[in-house]
Amino acid sequence: MNSNLVNINDSICAIATTLGYSAISIIRLCGNETFDLLKLFFCPSFPKRLEKTKGFSIHSGLIVDANIVIDDVIVAVYRKPHSYTGEDMAEIFCHGGLTVPAQILHICTKHGFRMASEGEFTRRAFINGKMNLMQVEAISDILTSTNSNVSKTAVNNLSKDKHKKLQDIFADINEVVIQGEVNLDFSEDEQIEMKELDIVAYIEYLDLIVKHSEDYIPVKNGLNILIAGPPNSGKSSLFNTILNQDRSIVSHVPGTTRDYISEKIILHEKEITIVDTAGYDLTGDEITREGMKKAEELLSNANAIIYLIAPCDLQDISCHEKKVAEWKHVFKVPVFAVLNKTDLLEKSVTNNDLLKISVKEGTGIKDLLTEIDKWMSDTFPEDYTIPLALNQRQLNLFKKIRTSLIEAKNTRNISIELYIENLRHALSFFEELFGIKVLQEILDEIFSRFCIGK
Numbered sequence: 001m002n003s004n005l006v007n008i009n010d011s012i013c014a015i016a017t018t019l020g021y022s023a024i025s026i027i028r029l030c031g032n033e034t035f036d037l038l039k040l041f042f043c044p045s046f047p048k049r050l051e052k053t054k055g056f057s058i059h060s061g062l063i064v065d066a067n068i069v070i071d072d073v074i075v076a077v078y079r080k081p082h083s084y085t086g087e088d089m090a091e092i093f094c095h096g097g098l099t100v101p102a103q104i105l106h107i108c109t110k111h112g113f114r115m116a117s118e119g120e121f122t123r124r125a126f127i128n129g130k131m132n133l134m135q136v137e138a139i140s141d142i143l144t145s146t147n148s149n150v151s152k153t154a155v156n157n158l159s160k161d162k163h164k165k166l167q168d169i170f171a172d173i174n175e176v177v178i179q180g181e182v183n184l185d186f187s188e189d190e191q192i193e194m195k196e197l198d199i200v201a202y203i204e205y206l207d208l209i210v211k212h213s214e215d216y217i218p219v220k221n222g223l224n225i226l227i228a229g230p231p232n233s234g235k236s237s238l239f240n241t242i243l244n245q246d247r248s249i250v251s252h253v254p255g256t257t258r259d260y261i262s263e264k265i266i267l268h269e270k271e272i273t274i275v276d277t278a279g280y281d282l283t284g285d286e287i288t289r290e291g292m293k294k295a296e297e298l299l300s301n302a303n304a305i306i307y308l309i310a311p312c313d314l315q316d317i318s319c320h321e322k323k324v325a326e327w328k329h330v331f332k333v334p335v336f337a338v339l340n341k342t343d344l345l346e347k348s349v350t351n352n353d354l355l356k357i358s359v360k361e362g363t364g365i366k367d368l369l370t371e372i373d374k375w376m377s378d379t380f381p382e383d384y385t386i387p388l389a390l391n392q393r394q395l396n397l398f399k400k401i402r403t404s405l406i407e408a409k410n411t412r413n414i415s416i417e418l419y420i421e422n423l424r425h426a427l428s429f430f431e432e433l434f435g436i437k438v439l440q441e442i443l444d445e446i447f448s449r450f451c452i453g454k
C-alpha cells in the first residue's frame with residue numbers, strides 16, 4: 001500500500017479470511033462511520049441501536065440488501081480505542097464459501113465502506129500508537145511463518161513486557177538528552193543535575209539482543225543440514241532414512257549422487273532442509289569434480305554438517321579429521337563426524353569422536369537425531385526473555401544503538417557535548433526501530449508484505 005494514495009479517515013472493509021470452502025468467513029470493518037454505515041444493512045435480532053452497544057459485545061442478526069436476506073450473521077463490536085486499530089471496528093462472522101462473503105463485501109462498499117489496502121488495518125494501528133514498527137514486523141512474520149520457530153519468536157516480540165525495557169531505556173536517554181541540552185544553553189551556575197544513566201547495563205542488554213538475533217536471523221526460515229563425506233559412505237542411504245522415504249538414488253557404485261538433492265522435514269517443530277551432496281573425492285572424474293564444487297558452495301550455506309565416513313575410510317582417518325576441523329573453522333558451523341556401516345566392523349572402533357551408526361541395521365540414527373536436536377535447542381532457545389531483531393533492518397539499528405552508547409560511555413567524562421551528541425544518535429536509531437521517525441519508503445515496503453484484511 002502506498003500511503004499517499006489512501007485516506008486514513010475513510011471507513012474501510014475487507015475479508016479477513018481466505019475465500020473458499022469454509023465454515024465461516026470474517027469481514028472486517030473499521031473507521032469513524034463503522035456503525036452508522038453498518039446499520040444500513042445489518043438488522044440485529046434483538047433491536048438495539050448499534051451505536052449504543054458496548055465494545056467487545058456480539059450481536060446476531062441478518063445482512064439485508066434491497067429487502068433480500070443475504071445471510072444470518074454474528075457481528076462483533078469493538079469501540080475505540082480498545083480495538084486492533086484503535087478506531088471503531090466491527091467484524092461480521094458470516095457463512096463461508098465463495099459467494100456470501102463476496103456479496104456482503106459488495107454490500108459494504110455499496111453503503112460507503114472503501115475496500116482496504118494491504119495491511120491498512122495494521123497501518124492504522126501503527127499510526128494510532130497501538131503498536132510500534134517492531135511489533136508490526138512481528139505480525140508480518142507471524143502471518144508468513146512456515147515454522148513454529150519463527151512464529152514463537154515473533155509472538156515473543158509482540159509482548160508489551162518484552163518491549164518495556166527498550167522503551168524504558170529510550171525514555172531515560174531522552175530525559176538525559178533534554179537535561180543536557182538545557183545545561184549546554186545555560187551558564188555554569190545555572191546547571192541542573194543530570195540523571196545518571198547505567199550505560200554499561202544498557203550495552204550488556206543490547207549485546208544479548210544482538211548475539212541472539214545474529215544466531216536467529218540466518219536460520220529463521222529453516223536450517224540447512226548438509227550430509228557430506230567421501231563417496232559410498234552411505235550419505236544417500238542416510239538421507240533416505242532421515243526422510244523415511246526412498247528419495248535419493250542409492251547405489252554401490254561410488255559417486256552416484258552427482259549433484260545434490262534436498263528435502264524439507266520438520267524435526268521437533270523446527271523446519272529443516274536436509275541436503276544430500278555429491279561426495280568429497282579428490283580423485284574423482286570431471287563430473288564428480290563439478291559435484292564437489294557444488295558441495296563446497298552448499299557447505300557455505302549449511303547451518304550444520306553431517307560428515308559421514310565408512311569403515312574403509314578409517315585408514316585415512318587423519319585426513320578426514322583434518323577436513324572436519326577445517327570445515328568447523330571455515331564455515332563456523334557444527335560438524336557431526338559419523339561412522340556408518342558399523343555392521344561391517346568385526347570389532348568395535350574405539351575412536352570416541354565418531355558417532356557410530358548403521359543405516360542398514362537402523363542403529364545409532366536416533367542418537368544422531370538427538371545430537372542434532374540438542375544443538376538446535378542450544379542454539380535457538382524457545383523462550384527468549386528479550387525481544388529479538390527479526391530481520392536485518394532491526395539488527396542493524398540495534399547495532400547502531402549499541403555503538404552510539406559505547407561512544408557515549410567513552411565520552412561521558414571527556415565532553416558533555418559529545419556525550420549528549422552520542423546519546424542523541426542512540427535516540428534517533430531507537431526512533432527508526434520503533435517507527436517514530438522512519439522513511440516513508442521503508443514503511444510502504446513493510447506494509448506491502450501484509451495481506452488485505454490485516
Ligand SMILES: Nc1nc2c(ncn2[C@@H]2O[C@H](COP(=O)(O)OP(=O)(O)O)[C@@H](O)[C@H]2O)c(=O)[nH]1
Nearest residue numbers: 232233234235236237250251252341358359360
Ligand atoms: N553394510 C552396509 N552398507 C550400507 C550401509 N549404508 C549404506 N550402505 C550401502 O553402501 C552403498 C553406498 O550407499 P550410498 O548411500 O549410495 O552412498 P553415498 O555415495 O555416500 O551416497 C550402497 O550399496 C548402500 O546400500 C550400512 O549401514 N551398512
Ligand SMILES: [Mg+2]
Nearest residue numbers: 235236256257
Ligand atoms: Mg549418494
